[in-house]
Amino acid sequence: MSDALDTLYREVILDHYKNPRGKKKLDHADVKNEGKNPVCGDEIEVEVEFDGDTVKDLSVSCAGCAISVASGSMLYEVIKGKSFDEVRKIAKVVKAMLKGEEYDADGIDLGDLDVLEGVRQFPVRIKCALLSWVTLVDAIEKADTNESSKLSTTE
Amino acid sequence: MSDALDTLYREVILDHYKNPRGKKKLDHADVKNEGKNPVCGDEIEVEVEFDGDTVKDLSVSCAGCAISVASGSMLYEVIKGKSFDEVRKIAKVVKAMLKGEEYDADGIDLGDLDVLEGVRQFPVRIKCALLSWVTLVDAIEKADTNESSKLSTTE
Amino acid sequence: MSTLMQHKKTNPVIDPESIRRDFPILNRTVNGNQLVYLDNAATTQKPQIVIDELARYYSEYNSNVHRGIHTLADEATQAYEKARQKVANFIGAPKTEQIIFTRGATESINLVAYAWGRKNIGKGDRIVLTQMEHHANLVPWVALAKETGAELEYIPIDEQGCLDLDDIGEIISRNTKLVSVTQMSNVLGTINPVEKTIEIAHDRGAIALVDAAQSVPHMPVDVKSMDADFVAFSAHKMLGPTGIGILYGKEELLSGMEPFNYGGEMINEVRYDFADWAALPHKFEAGTPNIAGVVAFSPALDYLRNIGMANVRQHEIELTGYTLDRLSSLGSIRIFGPMNPELRGGAISFIDNDVHPHDLAQLLDQSGVAIRAGHHCAQPLHRLLGIGSTARASFYIYNTKEEIDQLIDALKEARRYFGHE
Amino acid sequence: MSTLMQHKKTNPVIDPESIRRDFPILNRTVNGNQLVYLDNAATTQKPQIVIDELARYYSEYNSNVHRGIHTLADEATQAYEKARQKVANFIGAPKTEQIIFTRGATESINLVAYAWGRKNIGKGDRIVLTQMEHHANLVPWVALAKETGAELEYIPIDEQGCLDLDDIGEIISRNTKLVSVTQMSNVLGTINPVEKTIEIAHDRGAIALVDAAQSVPHMPVDVKSMDADFVAFSAHKMLGPTGIGILYGKEELLSGMEPFNYGGEMINEVRYDFADWAALPHKFEAGTPNIAGVVAFSPALDYLRNIGMANVRQHEIELTGYTLDRLSSLGSIRIFGPMNPELRGGAISFIDNDVHPHDLAQLLDQSGVAIRAGHHCAQPLHRLLGIGSTARASFYIYNTKEEIDQLIDALKEARRYFGHE
Numbered sequence A, B: 001m002s003d004a005l006d007t008l009y010r011e012v013i014l015d016h017y018k019n020p021r022g023k024k025k026l027d028h029a030d031v032k033n034e035g036k037n038p039v040c041g042d043e044i045e046v047e048v049e050f051d052g053d054t055v056k057d058l059s060v061s062c063a064g065c066a067i068s069v070a071s072g073s074m075l076y077e078v079i080k081g082k083s084f085d086e087v088r089k090i091a092k093v094v095k096a097m098l099k100g101e102e103y104d105a106d107g108i109d110l111g112d113l114d115v116l117e118g119v120r121q122f123p124v125r126i127k128c129a130l131l132s133w134v135t136l137v138d139a140i141e142k143a144d145t146n147e148s149s150k151l152s153t154t155e
Numbered sequence C, D: 001m002s003t004l005m006q007h008k009k010t011n012p013v014i015d016p017e018s019i020r021r022d023f024p025i026l027n028r029t030v031n032g033n034q035l036v037y038l039d040n041a042a043t044t045q046k047p048q049i050v051i052d053e054l055a056r057y058y059s060e061y062n063s064n065v066h067r068g069i070h071t072l073a074d075e076a077t078q079a080y081e082k083a084r085q086k087v088a089n090f091i092g093a094p095k096t097e098q099i100i101f102t103r104g105a106t107e108s109i110n111l112v113a114y115a116w117g118r119k120n121i122g123k124g125d126r127i128v129l130t131q132m133e134h135h136a137n138l139v140p141w142v143a144l145a146k147e148t149g150a151e152l153e154y155i156p157i158d159e160q161g162c163l164d165l166d167d168i169g170e171i172i173s174r175n176t177k178l179v180s181v182t183q184m185s186n187v188l189g190t191i192n193p194v195e196k197t198i199e200i201a202h203d204r205g206a207i208a209l210v211d212a213a214q215s216v217p218h219m220p221v222d223v224k225s226m227d228a229d230f231v232a233f234s235a236h237k238m239l240g241p242t243g244i245g246i247l248y249g250k251e252e253l254l255s256g257m258e259p260f261n262y263g264g265e266m267i268n269e270v271r272y273d274f275a276d277w278a279a280l281p282h283k284f285e286a287g288t289p290n291i292a293g294v295v296a297f298s299p300a301l302d303y304l305r306n307i308g309m310a311n312v313r314q315h316e317i318e319l320t321g322y323t324l325d326r327l328s329s330l331g332s333i334r335i336f337g338p339m340n341p342e343l344r345g346g347a348i349s350f351i352d353n354d355v356h357p358h359d360l361a362q363l364l365d366q367s368g369v370a371i372r373a374g375h376h377c378a379q380p381l382h383r384l385l386g387i388g389s390t391a392r393a394s395f396y397i398y399n400t401k402e403e404i405d406q407l408i409d410a411l412k413e414a415r416r417y418f419g420h421e
């Protein structure tokens, strides 16, 4: 098939799709979040276990297309062990990359994520690639706000 | 101006428009009816005095365009002295004539009314020509039903 | 291949090849391949005569309708009302006044939900739908039920994807006020026995609405013999312009209803503290309508009439049977809805065991084959089927068996691309 | 001729002669005469680029929007959303999400009356309008008031046909929930100080809707600096296709509202007993929209932008001044609305002492001159003025002083025909 298509469905993406990483259940999840893409019916569940403000472990279970599953799988690989701030930074870079905006990835290990650049040419699919990221960041923000509200009540 | 226009605005019509007949107030009106054409704002008031089931006298006051005023004026001339049945018959003929349908005017004195045939070519104006007729027939039907309902209650 | 198909193959009812020449878009290439347009349940393409009428309207007689005396206004009004007459004829409506132009089937149904539903449906009343409804015939009632306290009940579907009418006598109960059923599912393709549901509805004192968005474009529909109280459909799904829907209603119902939208053209008299309404159909057509859309719907109706709706239906039975056979032979495909083409229309939803519907749609697009992937505005049905989304191929008069072959080839190619043989 | 006119004559801001070449309908003859189209307040004519875009849409990329992965769906969606962006830019809306496509200004106002009004306006609350409103901004509120027991109050007009703001502080009282005002009257032409009424409305805790159906097409309008909560207008009155309206709204208001129509494309999640809504603007765009109409509105906006709305306004000030002068000189004509062209737009309503407006319109049509006669969907205003109907000539970018001369000649001719010199 065409070159454009090959930049969307890179080898790496198909590999992540067929063998998604992080598809497991955590024993000690601190937060759980569900995301869905109403337009296409894709659904995702993200579990996160914290260690302070670091993502100690996480799980990503996605029922969806190759792009959303692969994006979630790559997310798992990159995010595990990162601090909240790093997660936010990486998510921002991924968003910018997908939307074709400028971004600064200095000092960030993107792993396989740069292959998502190919999605840019297929605007309807950007949402697929973003699903896991939005769901994760949302989970972390929830946890973070709970944390700080807890702090303010114990003071 | 054009021939088509001259069949709409016949001499007779302009004459009736400028000198509308029947524009008066009755002293002993049995029914009164108002009609209006919401599309154009034309308004008409018809008063009728009965003698049994005959229109003894009537008045027609129309604020409207040349067609509606002229039609009302011609109505006055033709209807005065006619029986309810004759009125219905004439109104039916006028309607048919305006809509370009078949009609049978045998034994009916249409007076100047045949000039209304020219309106047929101007579909938006048919309503103007009909306004006085609809208002009159409505008045007579009202009177007739009241009459019969009176009858049925006194029996 | 089924016997039916073999029989019909020798005797084609319409000639899609000659029809195709009337549709300029079908010459288009997509990703280097000739377009194979199989997304007709979403919207159909337009013949040149429809495009020409739009251009002619705007180049020759564009004017606001109904209130104008000048020539353009008169011509536009006459063309607008002629289209209404054609619609009435097309569906067997007794009177033109029963045809109301809306934006689409969705608005037609909302009109009923607002102008009839909110006056006649109250707490504890029942609204009966089916499990296969499009959001257009579901969400307005979910919202109404929430607002009024009415209850929703659904006629279930069986394994085949047909309505299961066993309990319909209880489902359409005495407190049912409205039964609203699609005549043809946009997901399963199923053609429903609307006459029967209407009869039971009437027997219970309920009124019946038919969502005909997928039926009127694809088969002969006669609203009178069907005895529906309301019928809704869209012009854009039957060769017509976007932005035009139709609501047919029984005269006594429409006459008794309050308006939906309020404004110009729908009034009789207005004062600063009072308004009353124009006669049908204008009461329901507030403001400047989509005049160009309505007048360009006329040639679309003429076009379908010339072909004959029975022939349209027959052509789609053939294509559907052929497609069901070929899809089944692939082995990896699960098809939803009845497998007998006589029981269904030409909207075929399916999934591949290995390639997600979105990826299928994306990969097929590379071959120029346009199908739709998603829930097709029927989320509850998809949840019931246990799936998030399906791929859907849907046909119309210009589709050919060769195009179905291209679809099948592209599906095989997509599987190969994803590493499945 | 006024001094203003003499000054401007030497320095035309736009060249209608070259503009006319872009409008195919202007070549048309009516009753043997070249069309003189002076019914622009009802609807405007369309430039070739708008007609071409409609044809291009249907010939090249017609598809249903938003849910499709295939190329046509993607192209249609992008063109549809690009038009939304252009509308936002045209009126200075901060975000594209604040632009909702409707059928017309009438539906835009009804959307507010249903989705905002019916939740926020109750018994004893006040709705403030003006005496010069079009039925589109009057009947929805009369109906709402009847339903809810709210009270309607009207800002009066003075002798000139301008708003009389003397008592506005009392009229817009503390219990006022909504102030809805036309920015330009379609009968009197009057341009209203909407900024002022909006400011007072806000001061009283009310929200403000602007009926911009006659203003956005004819003058620069910036919704942000105006600070309106809602703004409604129609594409067909500004070179665009029929069947497209716009509702602009403040984001927090729109976000807080329930939907109006329910169906496909406007949901987030639907179950058999539950539904929640998509984000703005889709929440308010249920069902298949008028896609062709929206995408062909883009070139209309480009066209107006190229000319410049300040230039459009200036051109109409000139034409209006010229027309007011010439009409006055006839002696037999009574003109409604302000006589200073700076205070008004180019919709001029008048009556002749001797020839009824309908007969005028009919006779002018014989000369190819298209004007409108009637109450122009403003019955209460006409009753207030003590007349049943008026004749109205209204202008746009392609109208010329020569055409005004033809209008005047035709008026004289009509009077002669009726026997008046």
Ligand SMILES: Cc1ncc(COP(=O)(O)O)c(C=O)c1O
Binding pocket: C041, C042, C103, C104, C105, C106, C107, C134, C136, C137, C182, C184, C185, C186, C211, C213, C214, C234, C236, C245, C377, D264, D287, D288, D289
């Ligand atoms: C069965 C059914 N009902 C209703 C609709 C809604 O039609 P529209 O989007 O034209 O309003 C559709 C089309 O999507 C449909 O398939």
Ligand SMILES: Cc1ncc(COP(=O)(O)O)c(C=O)c1O
Binding pocket: C264, C287, C288, C289, D041, D042, D103, D104, D105, D106, D107, D134, D136, D137, D182, D184, D185, D186, D211, D213, D214, D234, D236, D245, D377
């Ligand atoms: C001032 C005003 N408001 C509202 C409208 C209604 O616009 P539409 O008929 O396009 O909905 C009009 C046009 O007739 C108008 O002139």
